[in-house]
Amino acid sequence: MATSYWTLPQFSTRFVHVWRRNLLVWRKLAIPSMLGNLADPLLYMFGLGYGLGRMLDDVGGMSYIGFLAAGIICSSTMMSASFEAMYSGFSRMHVQKTWEAILNAPLTLDDVVLGEMVWAASKSFLSGTAVLIVATVLGLIPSPLALAVIPLIFLTGLAFAGLGLIMTALSPSYDFFMYYFTLCVTPMMLLCGVFFPLDQLPAAAQIFAQLLPLTHAVSLARPLVSGVVPPTWLLHIAVLALYAVGSFYIALALTRRRLLQ
Amino acid sequence: MSTAAPLVATGLRKSYGTHEVVCGLDFEIRSGECFGLLGPNGAGKTTTLRLCLGLTDPDSGTITTLGRPVPQEARTARSRIGVVPQFDSLDPDFTIRENLQIFGRYFDLADHVVRERIPDLLDFAGLTSRADTRIQTLSGGMKRRLTLARALINDPELLFLDEPTTGLDPQARHVIWERLRRLLKQGKTLLLTTHFMEEAERLCHRVAIMDTGKIIAEGAPHALITQHIEPQVVEVYGEGALDWAEAYGRSHAERCESTGETIFCYTHDPAPLIADLDQRGDLRYLHRRASLEDVFLKLTGRELRD
Numbered sequence: 001m002a003t004s005y006w007t008l009p010q011f012s013t014r015f016v017h018v019w020r021r022n023l024l025v026w027r028k029l030a031i032p033s034m035l036g037n038l039a040d041p042l043l044y045m046f047g048l049g050y051g052l053g054r055m056l057d058d059v060g061g062m063s064y065i066g067f068l069a070a071g072i073i074c075s076s077t078m079m080s081a082s083f084e085a086m087y088s089g090f091s092r093m094h095v096q097k098t099w100e101a102i103l104n105a106p107l108t109l110d111d112v113v114l115g116e117m118v119w120a121a122s123k124s125f126l127s128g129t130a131v132l133i134v135a136t137v138l139g140l141i142p143s144p145l146a147l148a149v150i151p152l153i154f155l156t157g158l159a160f161a162g163l164g165l166i167m168t169a170l171s172p173s174y175d176f177f178m179y180y181f182t183l184c185v186t187p188m189m190l191l192c193g194v195f196f197p198l199d200q201l202p203a204a205a206q207i208f209a210q211l212l213p214l215t216h217a218v219s220l221a222r223p224l225v226s227g228v229v230p231p232t233w234l235l236h237i238a239v240l241a242l243y244a245v246g247s248f249y250i251a252l253a254l255t256r257r258r259l260l261q
Numbered sequence: 262m263s264t265a266a267p268l269v270a271t272g273l274r275k276s277y278g279t280h281e282v283v284c285g286l287d288f289e290i291r292s293g294e295c296f297g298l299l300g301p302n303g304a305g306k307t308t309t310l311r312l313c314l315g316l317t318d319p320d321s322g323t324i325t326t327l328g329r330p331v332p333q334e335a336r337t338a339r340s341r342i343g344v345v346p347q348f349d350s351l352d353p354d355f356t357i358r359e360n361l362q363i364f365g366r367y368f369d370l371a372d373h374v375v376r377e378r379i380p381d382l383l384d385f386a387g388l389t390s391r392a393d394t395r396i397q398t399l400s401g402g403m404k405r406r407l408t409l410a411r412a413l414i415n416d417p418e419l420l421f422l423d424e425p426t427t428g429l430d431p432q433a434r435h436v437i438w439e440r441l442r443r444l445l446k447q448g449k450t451l452l453l454t455t456h457f458m459e460e461a462e463r464l465c466h467r468v469a470i471m472d473t474g475k476i477i478a479e480g481a482p483h484a485l486i487t488q489h490i491e492p493q494v495v496e497v498y499g500e501g502a503l504d505w506a507e508a509y510g511r512s513h514a515e516r517c518e519s520t521g522e523t524i525f526c527y528t529h530d531p532a533p534l535i536a537d538l539d540q541r542g543d544l545r546y547l548h549r550r551a552s553l554e555d556v557f558l559k560l561t562g563r564e565l566r567d
Contacts, residue, residue, distance in 0.1 A: 017366045024363065025354040097350035103316055104344035105367035105415075106336045260317055261277065 005256040009110045009249065018102065018115025019122070022088075026123065037127040041076035042134060045069060048195065060197050062226060066142075069135040070222035071194035073149065074156055077128035078214055081157040082185060084120035085164025086177045092116070093168060099259065109259060113252045117165055121157030128153035135225075143227030152224070155240045156217040162247025163213075169254035188214040193222075213243045265328060267292055267419045267450045268313060273322035275308055282308045284474035286322070290419075295441070295451040297461040299557060300471035301566040306454040307347060309471070310421050313452075314339060327419060340368055343412030347423040347454075349404055351396045357383070357407055358392045361414055368415040378414065385440065386410040402433025409440060420444065422453045426460060438463060458554035468553070472561045482553045489556045491515050491527040495534045496547045498523050505544055509537055520563050527551065 026033060049065030059067040092098040099112050132149060135141050167180045189195075191205060192214035198206055209215045216236040223230040230236075266289045273286040283305045290296045298306050311317045313324055315335020324331040329338040352360050361382060365375030383389045386406040391399070399407065405425065412420060422441070426434040441451060441464055455461055461468050462482045469479040478485055486492070495514070497505060499522055506524045511517050513533045514526035526534055531548055538546050 014367070014369070020366065021352075021363050024359070025352075028354065096353060097346075097348060098352060100346060100348075101350035101352075101364070102367055104314065104339065104342075104346065105364065106340040106369070107367055108336065 005253045005260075009114070009252055010108065011114065012108070012111055014107050015111040015115035015118065017107065018112055019119045021098075022092075022116075022119040023122075034126065034130065037076070037080055038130050038134070040079070041072045041127070041131050044075075045072045045131070045135070060222070063140075066140045066226070067222070068195065069131070069140045070149075070225045071218050073128050073131045073135070073153065073225075074192075074214060074217040074221050075189055075194045076131050077124045077153050077156045077217070078160045078185065078188065079124075080127035081120045081124035081160035082164045082180070084123045085116065085161045086168050086171070086180070087174065089116050089120070089165060089168045090171055090174060090177075093255075093259075094171075103259070109256055110252060113165060113248070113255055117158060117161045117248055117251070120161035120164060121154055124157035124160065125154045128157065141225050143225060145227045145229070146225040148224050148229075149221050152217065152221055152237075152240075155237065155244065156213070159213045159217075159240045159243035159247065162244050162251055165251035166247055166254060169251055169258055188212050191215075193218045213240055216240050265292070266290060266325075267327055268452065269323075269325045270309075270313065271323050273309070273312060273324065274320045275305075275312060275317065276320055282474050283312065283319070286471075286474070286476060288469055288476060288479070290450060290452055291467075292450055293445070293448055294466040295445055295453060295464050297465035297468035298452065298454045298471060299456065299458070299461055299468050299553075300454075301456065301561055303473075303566055304471040304561075305474040306471060307423055310423055310452070310454060314342065314344065314421065340415060341418050343415065343417035343420045345405075345408050345412045345420070345422045345425050347427070349408065351404060351407060351411070353396045356393045356395055357388055357399075360396065360407065361411055364411050365414045370415065375414065378416075382410040382413055385413070385443075387436070400433075402429055402436065405429060405433065405437060406440070409437070413444075417449070419450045419452065422451060424455055425453065426455070426457065434460075458552060458557055462553045470557060470560055477560050478556070485556050486551050486553060490551045490559055491529055492551050493528050493531040494549050494551050494555060495526040495528070495531050495538070496523060496549070497526070497538065498545045498547075501544055505538075505541070510534065513537070518558075518563065525555075527555070 045065065045068055049068045053064030056064045102112055103109060129150060132141070132146065136146070167177060171177060191201065191209045192212050198209055198215065201209065216239040220230065220233055220236040268290040271287050273283050274281065275283040286309060298309060300306050308317070312319050313326055313331065315332035315338065318332050326338040327341050331338055352363065355363060358379060361379050362372070362375055383392055386409065388403060388407060396404070426437050429437065438460065445451060453465065465482060467479065467481055468485065469476045471477070478489065480488065497510065502522055502524045503519065506517055506519065510524055510526050514528040516527040518525045528534065535548060538544055
């Protein structure tokens with residue numbers, strides 16, 4: 001009679017309560033949190049963009065810092081969603097027992113995991129959008145089509161939030177997340193076209209890169225900020241959406257296994 | 262009983278792997294009573310609570326909580342239940358007031374409704390003057406009181422309390438007991454797990470003693486004492502107690518048990534034992550009435566449960 005952990009999720013609007021709880025905590029620390037989230041990507045963008053960019057004529061038909069901007073928007077979204085879903089999510093799930101308290105109320109784990117995923121995506125949306133705004137102010141974003149990047153940031157955030165929640169469901173401790181950063185996040189930073197065009201990679205690595213979500217975020221964001229809708233736009237969105245939906249489902253099943261014993 | 266039983270469980274079973282934690286549990290809680298689920302560590306008490314809340318699915322058996330089949334309609338049932346979990350789960354990022362406010366939202370209560378309830382709950386928990394302090398600065402007793410107040414945010418009919426006084430000092434424990442009595446007076450039904458027999462004896466109308474996933478005795482605390490055990494106990498301590506038991510105690514008490522250098526003599530007539538001990542004068546002893554703890558130890562044994 002025991003139901004399977006893989007039962008399809010049942011959605012309710014109560015996930016919003018989880019999201020609002022996290023928002024209230026964030027609001028207490030909003031300014032330092034925003035500055036912290038912005039500092040890292042901006043250092044990369046200026047450090048590499050001006051430093052390295054001075055030695056390069058143009059990359060992919062634009063200035064290096066312009067090229068880099070779209071990449072950094074996506075990678076900072078990835079970082080922010082991953083951190084929130086893993087370190088903060090694990091604190092709430094395992095250390096503070098916040099999820100257990102919520103489950104004693106009329107919410108289900110489906111609501112909690114969805115609320116956490118949308119929250120992590122929302123927080124990464126702020127990070128990604130902040131980089132976009134700074135880049136726009138600096139005149140690095142030539143086209144108003146860049147507005148289309150805004151929903152793309154959120155979708156990218158969802159995909160990485162879901163992946164992070166899978167790790168959270170599996171993690172015995174905070175140390176575990178280092179594996180994910182070393183084995184997944186850092187390789188994606190380097191292989192997905194954030195810092196240099198994909199075609200610089202060996203053929204096999206290029207094919208592998210096509211399987212990674214960050215590749216698709218960057219491959220769509222970069223043409224958009226320079227005013228071009230790439231013919232493959234639907235593919236990129238589909239891959240990111242598949243990662244978001246698939247990772248949510250897997251994270252939910254694993255979290256059910258962990259908490260609903 | 263005019264109202265339907267708030268909680269009925271029949272034939273409950275739950276295994277983890279090959280280990281059966283709950284093995285065929287039947288019990289019913291009456292409206293307005295405090296029902297105690299007692300048992301040593303690992304007896305299956307917490308699992309039973311989780312089953313009744315719909316947080317884990319039974320392998321077989323049925324549960325009806327507040328008229329709703331669980332786990333199928335657990336969400337609806339939980340909206341009228343309050344839970345004090347065994348481990349502290351207050352939100353450390355929030356103040357006392359915010360903890361209550363946010364928890365109210367989980368029940369889909371409008372913010373203004375919760376805001377109106379908060380003063381009474383703070384008063385109940387004795388935390389009015391601390392309303393805007395953060396959780397980290399609170400003592401263990403204050404945290405427990407707040408957890409209890411939080412469990413009342415939805416004005417529940419039924420409260421689940423999982424070891425509500427574990428780790429508290431005597432003062433804090435007595436305050437919790439007093440608050441629980443108040444709730445009973447208001448007509449709420451309580452399901453309490455504990456391994457403090459004194460707590461169960463003071464608060465519970467009825468208790469069920471659980472061991473290895475089964476209920477091995479059930480009834481009112483005083484009835485269980487009369488039914489299972491001799492009414493008087495003489496405890497004898499120290500070196501020489503074992504020799505005394507062999508020479509005199511065992512033949513003059515109905516039953517003797519020992520742990521280490523302590524002898525427990527159970528009897529209807531303690532007079533001969535006391536006379537002999539007084540005459541010898543070299544052994545420390547304590548004469549008392551039998552308690553629920555004696556019943557518990559008789560039924561579940563004196564071995565450690567780790």
